[in-house]
């Protein structure tokens with residue numbers, strides 16, 4: 001159990017850890033290439049270690065990665081588009097690995113693979129990728145038609161046009177990887193834009209990937225050449241500090257090297273409407289946009305979040321709910337049913353956590369309603385093994401009147417092993433037990 005007491009202002013400067021989504025993609029696309037891909041600033045977290053272990057099991061050679069260490073620069077010697085060895089893959093807690101990797105494997109004839117993971121992964125649906133992959137010709141089976149373990153037998157694929165039922169970067173990316181090994185063009189129709197890291201990285205590796213309005217297209221490839229990939233800081237990790245500095249009075253925080261891809265930064269628009277004080281200074285971080293953020297504490301007002309904004313802020317919506325506890329008036333998050341299918345059912349776990357701390361919050365079928373202004377008393381939050389709920393609980397503690405105990409704080413290591421130390425440094429020793 002970790003305790004986070006009420007804190008003084010957050011002050012100072014921090015470079016958040018490397019981006020989790022981009023790190024997963026760098027490992028996978030590096031493994032799909034022939035020859036070495038250098039990745040600078042690969043994220044050292046439980047999830048992204050699972051991806052390096054997976055590509056190693058598939059036959060890629062990773063230099064600079066061992067059981068207890070990831071160097072600042074790693075090199076991945078890939079197996080080529082069709083060279084993955086048959087293997088049993090443990091994806092751990094990593095939903096992105098679970099959804100993206102089958103896209104690459106499905107088209108490799110003669111191979112057989114099985115993907116499985118922890119208890120949380122066993123509740124994450126895979127029918128969202130299995131259905132469209134089968135339409136392309138893939139041979140897959142899973143538990144109860146929708147849950148891991150997921151078995152894949154490589155078979156010839158053909159390009160299709162697929163309309164995503166919900167905006168999902170994981171499903172889109174899976175189909176784009178499959179499209180590299182399929183015959184003809186693959187077209188993925190997005191109901192709303194979702195993160196486009198795969199498109200950017202595949203284009204940089206020489207793939208014929210394009211966009212026609214709301215359709216992302218890809219053509220088969222014979223080889224990928226990613227060259228060197230630099231991973232920017234994770235906006236979703238920075239988000240905990242953005243919200244902490246916004247709600248803890250007197251805070252003034254600088255966050256450097258943050259990835260600012262516009263398909264990720266919906267939180268900034270939402271906070272802007274709520275009255276937050278975030279200054280953005282753009283910087284060149286390579287293939288992805290990035291920059292420096294300066295965040296000061298602010299008085300907030302409630303807002304409405306829904307529609308196309310949801311996928312642009314999907315992992316930050318728990319933090320929007322937390323900020324809303326400190327905002328005058330009501331905040332409504334709707335059309336966010338996808339939150340129920342994350343590492344935990346985040347509509348349930350966020351409303352349980354915040355109401356347990358004294359907030360006026362209501363879970364709806366597709367979101368949350370928070371009647372703010374009263375701040376948070378404090379109490380206990382269970383992470384339910386979900387890294388983002390654990391870290392939200394810690395931030396809630398700093399801004400609460402009596403402090404917060406987080407049960408299962410170790411879940412933070414899934415994406416951000418140094419979170420507690422970084423928070424304590426900025427908040428002047430916020431953890432008190």
Ligand code: S3P
Nearest residue numbers: 021096167168169170171314315
């Ligand atoms: C991710 C996409 C999102 C996000 C997840 C990471 C990715 O999931 O919630 O944390 O790296 O592609 P969906 O695309 O399924 O919404």
